[in-house]
Amino acid sequence: MAEETILEFENHLFGIKGKKEGFLKIPKEFYTLTNERLKISKQGMMTETKSDIELFKIKDISVNQKMKDKMMDLGDIVIISSDASDPELTLKKIKGPHDVREKIRSAAKEARESAGVAYRQDV
Template identity: 35%
Template sequence: MSEEKIVWSGTPSQIVNIGVFILCLLTCFLIVPIFYALWKYIVVKCTKYVITTERIKITTGVFSTQTDYLELYRINDLTFEQPFLLRIFSLGNLKLITSDTSTPELTLQAIPASEELQNEIRKHIETQRDKKRARVVDFT
């Protein structure tokens, strides 16, 4: 029996907050934008993704945290998105469509080397489906 191994672990890039940071810089004479920018920074920093060979673990929250586990074999579709701003910084989003009731759609935001990670996840999805003898059936 194979042991679960971490494939990738990380947090979203702070690039997702660039609009907030620029706005706060332009209005820095006010004290409130500084705290807003700091809050947005902390929220992104406290978002953690851990991708293993069997599941994806998403931990969010600053004061109280919520951890959601998504089994890889439940992922139906995996899409790579690279908006212009993220492309400049060699980042991308991975959008997952799942059969999980608690998380039917999940986006891993501003991930480095996300295209390579997408291929790695896809490989482990197929491995888990074979291991659990699970297949996706589309009733359309």
């Protein structure tokens, strides 16, 4: 199955919607959710870092919002995974965090089912 883009989004650290290209590069994080992985691109003033997490490795997703963030419809999405490099990943200041969380959760569930992965919980 070919990798398909489901959603593209970015953080809103300074309340400014930045551009990936341009003269003034405001530190930003850009995310691309596909049917196989969540791609992360962190752009700083002088550096750029790219990484990703396979969706079938995601175990849990939650949203944290402070009162000021709720008024602006922003929040932090915390992803717990079995990924060795990033077992706990926080996507900071995401616009519409509950909708984004739900799309990631649904894509992760489909990826686990297609890969035949199941997580066992101790009761």
